[in-house]
Amino acid sequence: MAYSWDNRVDFVVRYMYDIDNNGFLDQNDFLCMAVRACVVEGKGDCSTARLDDYKKLMTNLWEEISAIADDDKDGKISNQEFKDAVKKTCVGKKYEEFPQDEDRKRGGLSLDRYKELYGQFLGNTADNHPAVNLFGPL
Ligand SMILES: [Ca+2]
Numbered sequence: 228m229a230y231s232w233d234n235r236v237d238f239v240v241r242y243m244y245d246i247d248n249n250g251f252l253d254q255n256d257f258l259c260m261a262v263r264a265c266v267v268e269g270k271g272d273c274s275t276a277r278l279d280d281y282k283k284l285m286t287n288l289w290e291e292i293s294a295i296a297d298d299d300k301d302g303k304i305s306n307q308e309f310k311d312a313v314k315k316t317c318v319g320k321k322y323e324e325f326p327q328d329e330d331r332k333r334g335g336l337s338l339d340r341y342k343e344l345y346g347q348f349l350g351n352t353a354d355n356h357p358a359v360n361l362f363g364p365l
């Protein structure tokens with residue numbers, strides 16, 4: 228099932244977090260995200276000072292996420308570990324009840340509808356509700 232909950236979580240991991248595409252999440256992915264966020268949000272201007280800020284932000288985020296998800300403490304988060312963590316913390320909850328992350332602390336995601344859909348995308352295990360289309364075809 229293309230829009231099954233499993234596929235949706237795989238999609239989020241693959242396209243939003245596993246930047247180096249090696250099949251699991253580790254700190255390197257989050258440093259890659261720091262570079263990407265720095266470039267994108269700076270409209271191409273990514274000074275060393277700004278990049279250092281993003282690296283700190285992403286390192287904190289990695290530590291938060293790995294504390295929740297890295298069950299065997301090997302410094303990597305497998306898809307299965309990620310799914311277990313999402314089930315523990317997000318399934319059946321709205322976005323507002325998801326664990327605080329750095330985007331929210333910075334006020335980066337402010338569109339209520341988007342948040343609602345994103346919450347449903349991960350938090351609703353049914354595969355036939357509108358939020359499954361949030362990111363287009365998977
Ligand atoms: Ca990776």
Ligand SMILES: [Ca+2]
Nearest residue numbers: 297299301303
């Ligand atoms: Ca692990």
